[in-house]
Amino acid sequence: MSIVLDHQTALSAPNQFVKVGDRRIAYRRFGSGPDLVLCVRFRGTMDVWDPLFLDLLAENFTVTIFDYRGLGGSTGKASYAKADMAQDVDDLVTALGIEKLIIAGWSLGGFAAQVFAATRPEKVSHVLAIGTMPPGLMSKSFEKLFFETAWMREYGTREEYILFFEPDSARSRALADQSLARIAARSVVHDDPTDPQVFIDSVEANTDPSTPFPDPDGAYQAFYRSTDIPVLALSGDHDIIFPVENWYALNDQWPTLFVVTFPDSGHGPQHQYPALAADIIKSFVQNS
Template sequence: MPASRKWGPLLVLNGLAATSADWDPSFIDQLASANEIILLDNRGIGLSTDSKAPFDIAQLADDTGRVIKTLEFKRVSVLGWSLGGFIAQILALDHPALVDKLVLLSTDPRGVDAELASPTVRAQLTDTSGTPHEQARRLLSLLFPGDLAESIYQKFGDIVAAARAQLSPDLIRRQVAAMDAWHRAGAGHRLGTLSAPALVATGTEDIVIPASNALALVNAIPGAWLAQFKGGGHAFMAQYPHPLADLISGFLAL
């Protein structure tokens, strides 16, 4: 009989202006082949309700904690990409009893320890002007390096544009405000108190959250693993879905 290894539930948190429907299917399908996956939409986006009120990262982490309890899981592993990685860090710090392991993708430590994107990239990231197709092309140029971004636009531009057309500019502004507050904070040193084992992974060509942030996280989190994917952009999980899923599955199965 073939041998297999399984690991506990994995809660998956997406990034800025992204919903649970936006994940690369091959990446998620491979993760889901090992065990249960919970794809969560953050407050105000996708299938989640929106109170229209401002929020911060701690509130999003509290939301996530309530979901875990509502689903009656004792503990889960948590994967967070970009903004989702901010939420995952605070969840593990503020609700350690709920978190088994952490997987942090394309994300950064809180406050002054983070290396921010260039002003040009940050302006493009928050720009909601233009048609949905113009927004889609701009977004993909930030998520993927060079010619790959245009190639993906030619294949999937209509899908990305349709998703952008459904987004609320006000919700994006509130998410950006929460991220800006995260970067103004000075509590990155709390990462040294994390008890959950952590895997930190990044693409070497990430211009949204530069790869140096992964090293800063690994230096701050006791015993954290580091993986760098050569040539990967901010959405490197769509460039390397199978190698990344294999790495994550191996880490979670330990």
């Protein structure tokens, strides 16, 4: 069991590791309160989270971030298979002795979070789905611009605007600049870099042409139509890869689903509105 130090922050928390068979999982852990584990987005490692968002969460939760197998500081064969990402979560929380947790995921990490909850419901108190989509076919599809940008080997500020914010909004771009500056402020503890092609190859190997989040036998949808686990979806009003309309379509189908839409924002609403997002998450967990 790792020791959680309340004074550690997202920028100062050390890289730690747990051994799982012949591989290791890299993680950082800080804060105090109920356990909240966050699954990162496509092409993300621990370093891509906005530290302000994490620190605000850590005021009320013990926050754990980590790298999937073969990515960042974790070893093994890289995989974006939904079951593998969920297994990474299970391996990590088991090694840390966490018996009950709030599971959260951003973008592709939202798939991992939802699969983890659906396959290990006894370990989950709440699900946070951030800038992601529910399982099954899409009610509203993605925009080609996302893949044209996300598949670039390297990208800068302009691409960050496109991928995670609202590039046509001066306000969104200004808030994006603030978030990117906070992320760049990490000066002591860094994650291990991963070649962009590894990310791309990993997701392409697990791509289904019908939908980004396949549910071929309907098992995931069936679970969320009957579960008593509260689910909170946080989305921007113009998410070019996972439109919020996919959550609206479930308003009368998932009995525990809460949907929050952030205006003038895109695929990373928690980075554009870190304080509001953290406050909503706190209230959701405490009151649902």
